[in-house]
Amino acid sequence: MRNCHRVLGAIAVLLISAPAAHATSAGAVEGRGVSPRTDALSRPAVPLPWGDSLTVDRTGYVNRGGDVTVYGTYRCVYDTVDSPRASILVTLTQGAERDTIGSAPAICDGQQHRWAVNGTGGAYYVGGAAYAEARMVKYGDRGDFVPMPRTVADTEHSITLVNGMR
Incomplete structure (x- = not known):
């Protein structure tokens, strides 16, 4: 049971960090002259707290x-x-x-x-x-x-x- 919780925790960490990895790879691709992919995951869904x-x-x-x-x-x-x-x-x-x-x-x-x-x-x-x-x-x-x-x-x-x- 304890190992099951550890596995679920590791999967959760991987899923949470996946958007950050996508953003990092998109920035690297952009540096090579290829336009970055824009989809629903790469745009912020809520207003930024430092805007109007x-x-x-x-x-x-x-x-x-x-x-x-x-x-x-x-x-x-x-x-x-x-x-x-x-x-x-x-x-x-x-x-x-x-x-x-x-x-x-x-x-x-x-x-x-x-x-x-x-x-x-x-x-x-x-x-x-x-x-x-x-x-x-x-x-x-x-x-x-x-x-x-x-x-x-x-x-x-x-x-x-x-x-x-x-």
Whole structure:
């Protein structure tokens, strides 16, 4: 029985290390001028943790006048073909009210930062369930006469608006 476990462990180690061996051999083939094989195993299946990312906190705040504050985090990676500036745009839905409540500036330095958007967006919000959509937009200098905005990260989910500003 003990040897059976050892054999299974050795097989598991071989299977886990197989993708790494494939990547190493693909790099060696590429060095000889032959194009590397691209298949589903050689591409990452999940977003990389050091790329652009955006989150929205599950709790937002609303005061008696209907002004809301929504919080979250972002990571914006600086690319030499893009401007180092970006914006986070937030849209809030509660019942029949759906409005863009505002935006926050973002710094593209690769670090994780907190953001907060305050505003009303012209709608009247109250405490309770709501739906938040956030989008991070970069302004690229890709040879265009006018830098065009492009969405690099977005998220949306249900949040709870509570009374009292943080």
